[in-house]
Amino acid sequence: MATILVVDDELGIRALLSEILADEGHTIELAENAAQARACRERIRPDLVLLDIWMPDVDGITLLKEWGSTAQLTMPVIMMSGHGTIDTAVEATKFGAMAFLEKPITLQKLLRAVEQGLAKPPARVPSANAEAGDSSLTVEAAMTGGTMQQLPPALLGPQPEQSFDLDRPLREARDAFEKSYFEFHLAQENGSMTRVAEKTGLERTHLYRKLKQLGVDLSRNKRNVV
Numbered sequence: 423m424a425t426i427l428v429v430d431d432e433l434g435i436r437a438l439l440s441e442i443l444a445d446e447g448h449t450i451e452l453a454e455n456a457a458q459a460r461a462c463r464e465r466i467r468p469d470l471v472l473l474d475i476w477m478p479d480v481d482g483i484t485l486l487k488e489w490g491s492t493a494q495l496t497m498p499v500i501m502m503s504g505h506g507t508i509d510t511a512v513e514a515t516k517f518g519a520m521a522f523l524e525k526p527i528t529l530q531k532l533l534r535a536v537e538q539g540l541a542k543p544p545a546r547v548p549s550a551n552a553e554a555g556d557s558s559l560t561v562e563a564a565m566t567g568g569t570m571q572q573l574p575p576a577l578l579g580p581q582p583e584q585s586f587d588l589d590r591p592l593r594e595a596r597d598a599f600e601k602s603y604f605e606f607h608l609a610q611e612n613g614s615m616t617r618v619a620e621k622t623g624l625e626r627t628h629l630y631r632k633l634k635q636l637g638v639d640l641s642r643n644k645r646n647v648v
Contacts, residue, residue, distance in 0.1 A: 424469035456480035498539040
């Protein structure tokens with residue numbers, strides 16, 4: 423099995439991920455900050471790193487950039503955060519992360535991301551001039567660690583004016599309007615679930631469920647959003 427380095431400043435997160443991945447047969451190394459992560463990476467050369475973004479000394483994105491700029495990004499890195507947005511996820515993949523997991527991390531998403539990470543070589547780090555929009559990352563994949571595909575056209579720019587067939591039951595007409603409403607705001611906010619939730623006055627979890635219910639296409643590979 424693999425050697426996995428878990429980097430997170432929260433003891434509970436480190437303990438939980440360690441227990442889950444050890445039960446899968448992996449060897450787990452733990453680090454609570456960037457300094458410990460650097461030392462572990464030099465000492466054990468892990469097969470995969472689970473790296474938290476928000477840490478008190480050096481944040482995960484900065485550490486990821488450092489590894490990439492010094493040719494030390496020789497292993498797949500999966501970023502983790504409880505406050506992530508699509509912008510954060512795209513930035514992470516721009517600098518070499520292969521996926522992004524949003525906390526709280528479900529068992530299924532964790533194991534799927536780890537399996538995919540171990541099956542792939544580390545991502546090639548684009549040049550410093552690369553635009554974040556060039557990252558081949560879907561909204562839902564970025565936030566859950568799924569397979570990366572190109573952003574769908576619905577999230578790349580303003581949508582054409584919509585017309586609605588009012589000669590139908592009220593529920594169907596309302597659903598059609600709400601679907602167009604959320605697609606419009608997703609496009610306006612470049613796919614940021616956090617900003618769309620704030621703008622529309624919904625909890626983010628409620629927003630995900632609402633989009634699923636309405637059939638809003640967040641990615642080409644449709645998966646359940648929780």
